[in-house]
Amino acid sequence: MVWKLRTLKYLLLFSMLFSAACATPLAPVAEEEEADPAEVAIGERLFQETRFAQFFFAHNGSQVNSPLPAGDPVMAITEAVGREFPGPFAGMSMNCAACHMVDQQLQRPEGGMRTYADFARRSPIPAREDGKTTAPRNSPPLVNSALPRTGDLFLHFDGEFVSMEDLVRATFTGRNFGWLPGEQAQATAHLAKVVREDVGQDSIARQFVAIPYRVLLAGTDPSIPPDFRLPEEFRIDVDKASDQQVFDAVAKLVAAYVNNLIFSQNAQGEYNGSPYDKFLTINHLPRKPNDGESDLDYSRRLIQALDNLEEIEFVDPLSKQFEFHQQEFAFGPEELEGMRIFFREPDAIPLGSEKILAGGIGNCIACHAAPNFTDFSFHNTGVTQLEFDKIHGLGAFEALAIPDYATRSADPEAYLPPTAAHPNGTGIFLSVPAADKPGHTDLGLWNVFGNADIPKPQAALRELLCRRLEDPNAPCTVQDLLPLSIGLFKTSGLRDLDHSSPYMHNGQFDSFESVLMHYFQFSARAREGSMRNPPKEFLGMALREEDLLLLLKFLKALNEDYS
Incomplete structure (x- = not known):
């Protein structure tokens, strides 16, 4: 259910209650869509939340419930290929929905529906001192992104995350929300402050239910409508919890929402929409x-x-x-x-x-x-090679010098993306290629596999790459496998x-x-x-x-x- 449909549902509910109280007969209305579980409904509100971003912290952080004096410029428009639209969250700061839209641009002549994706080649991001203006990659659609599967769960194009909760945590503390490497603790504390001090009266809260987060997340107040009363496993007392515990609770709720985004199926789990x-x-x-x-x-x-x-x-x-x-x-x-x-x-x-x-x-x-x-899984479709060669000439990608595992490990900041442990990483192989940036490109899985700063997916990735060796007796070390990860991206x-x-x-x-x-x-x-x-x-x-x-x-x- 998208947020506009949810808003309509609660407006209809209000009108029904009001009319009943006045003993006024109602005209028949369409059958109501079945309500989402409470954790999904609240997760959707958090998905829309615009106050978790660094821009809000920098310009309004001490006044959690006051609107920004001026919104983040990146939110003013929705960038599309060859065109742009007014942004649905203009005047605010970054949220998940800015890059993962549904019907927010449906009424625009050149807009339309989205499967939780945006319209840009690479998603615009808030300006910071590093000079970056876009993410290095396109925003993938979120529908079906976390489907149950028999194999290991890999999320993002390069398999960086092994759970939706990990992905959400990294997003809320990462560059797409305006935070630089080394600012994770600051981002976590800011998010917890917003949750604790929210009074539930901002425009997004009113599209769902105008109740403060602290009340919703506690889950026990009788004023909470049944559709928003959290199950025990999602509840938290934000006043007693640490910042990290509040942060993790929010990530769990947003993950529940995203995990619920699935293409149309019947009761037997068979697709039925196309x-x-x-x-x-x-x-x-x-x-x-x-x-x-x-x-x-x-x-x-x-x-x-x-x-x-x-x-x-x-x-x-x-x-x-x-x-x-x-x-x-x-x-x-x-x-x-x-x-x-x-x-x-x-x-x-x-x-x-x-x-x-x-x-x-x-x-x-x-x-x-x-x-x-x-x-x-992950495959090389040649897209990185095509983009690089268009800029630097045919054959340039085949000739590009890419360090082996030993060289990369000896100086990770020279080759790998920045992390909390290595905030000065160049990210030369996770960047947008350009004529004035020789050697810059996006090698996909290469940036994650064997990267000591990203330990969780390593065992599963190694097993996956080992299975691709033609010779079953060939060495299966990270050093041997790293060249096989060049240009691999997750299958959409x-x-x-x-x-x-x-x-x-x-x-x-x-x-x-x-x-x-x-x-x-x-x-x-x-x-x-x-x-x-x-x-x-x-x-x-x-x-x-x-x-x-x-x-x-x-x-x-x-x-x-x-x-």
Whole structure:
């Protein structure tokens, strides 16, 4: 449920109560959406909260309940590719929703719905002394970001975090909220102060329930509506708790909210929002893995079941209309052929010349298996190489000097991003490339793997990379594995892609078409040997340009009206 829908719900509730008290009959109203759990509802308010940022601390920190004299300039507009809109939080300071929007720009002619993403290639961030004006990466959509999975949980494009709570903690104390390395304690204390002193009367609180945080988080006051009464495990007495305990309680609530963001499913956990999902349903095809079945094995079973159908029923575009997409709600012969290409795997790798010329092999499920259309893992798609070479010339990324593990470990601040332990880190390999910054680029997983300042994901990442060694007897040390992490980024899901453009970790592509053309070109470069650290999955792809149009039709059939 997005915040505007929640506001409408409580306005309707108020009008019903008022009318009943006046004995005035009400006209019938639409059936109310089922209320979210209290921890999700309060987590949503904290997600919208604009007072946790460094700008608020610097300009209004002692007056928690007073509006800012002037808002953070970065909040004045919503930046988009080739255009901009008035910011939904203008006059305030940074919050989570500024980079992870839903319907805040829905009414703008060139805006629209978002799956908790923004519109920028790289998200604007508050100005500080380091001179940075944008995040190094595109804001990924949050819907489906924390789905339960059989493997390890990795969050962010580079797998830096192993839980949503860790991610939230780092966001509230990190550069996106205006805080510099070394200011974590200050950020934690400020957030705790806002929570303790809040009186529940600011504009965001009134969109939910105008009750102070201290009362909501204690969870026992009889004035708290049932929809906002926290379960015991989320409650905290903020007056008795330490700053860190208050901070952790807030992170837990925001994590509960984000973890609840899932594309439409039925009671059995089957997706049901897209034309593709309807196609599976009307043809009685399997819609999710069986217990213990991997997504890849499910995808193979699904395509086999499809091949066994004697008759195929297509989705009539007149059966339903999209509300938030400019396309028909349809799944026809072209979408079906695109699906077959998407699911088709090679018989062997590398492919022979005849197979390559024949095309029609997407090998897409190697990384984007149904039903989630992501393997939750990491792959090099060549996007970093493409961006770097566009600036510095063809072949520049292949020739780029990247330190080995021993060199990097001997002087981490020379190569790695800044952390609390190493606040002067250059982040040269987690930065935006530019003509006047030779050597600067984004190596993705390379920045995290083997980084002693980020201990939590290391064991799982090492195991993941070890499994990719072609020789099972090859050494599996961090020193040996680090080159395999160059340019690897986490696989994004493909559902409702229309509402998360621009695409890839750097927002480099504005359309599905350009993404598919990139895969077409870089799979060829992988076969030619001109791609640094190529993924084996690219060697199993054989696509013609006419295949791309069919793949595009299939991908658009994964869109849905998420709200």
